[in-house]
Amino acid sequence: MxxxxxxxxxxxxxxxxxxxxxxxxxxxxxxxxxxxxxxxxxxxxxxxxxxxxxxxxxxxxxxxxxxxxxxxxxxxxxEQWLDTPDGASEEAMALITENDESFKPALDLYKYSVRFPEHPESYYREKAEIFLAQLDLRLSQQHYLMGDHLTLPDMAIFPFIRQFYNVNQDWFRASKYNDLISWLDQRMASKIFNAVMEKKA
Ligand SMILES: N[C@@H](CCC(=O)N[C@@H](CS)C(=O)NCC(=O)O)C(=O)O
Missing domain, CATH: 3.40.30.10 (Glutaredoxin)
Incomplete structure (x- = not known):
């Protein structure tokens, strides 16, 4: 079984x-x-x-x-997703924790901003952007979040960045986060992502 x-x-x-x-x-x-x-x-x-x-x-x-x-x-x-550069495994886990504990709640507020009318959508988006800026900076210096090799944080975090992108694709594409946009595009075009998103009959 x-x-x-x-x-x-x-x-x-x-x-x-x-x-x-x-x-x-x-x-x-x-x-x-x-x-x-x-x-x-x-x-x-x-x-x-x-x-x-x-x-x-x-x-x-x-x-x-x-x-x-x-x-x-x-x-x-x-594909050695668990092989983070020497000494960086704590940093990798910290990035995932920041995604799950800080970015995800901010993303939910942005996604459902109409339910929280005390602030405009842009207010919630700016809170979430703090994490985007951090990822974009990393990706401006290296191909993947932890270096030049795809590892766990890339795959653990990208479904959430995709969710952010889907709230307002035009805004995201026009934003200054060019390296994050390319990274997201590559992940969204990947065979593995598309395989796990296939609709079962
Ligand atoms: N910390 C959990 C979070 C999982 C989670 O929150 N999943 C959501 C769906 S995206 C869920 O099941 N929410 C419960 C619900 O909607 O009733 C994990 O990493 O697996």
Missing amino acids: KPLLYSFRRCPFAIRARMAIKVSGVEVDTHEVSLRNKPQSLLDCSPKATVPVVKFPDGRVIEESIEIMQWALSINDP
């Missing part, structure tokens, strides 16, 4: 988990869930009820997307 992945197609946390699983070649069965009507089997194994979750036949559960990525890549990491 294969591990079971609970996923939601558009969720950026689930996208990053699916990309790591895909590159690793580890086989899982995927259960696409409705976030409005989560299956009882998911709630039973993971009461916090977020996706992605991996449930193993022996009952073990992984319920954080980064841990799912690390699990899959620890089995097989053919």
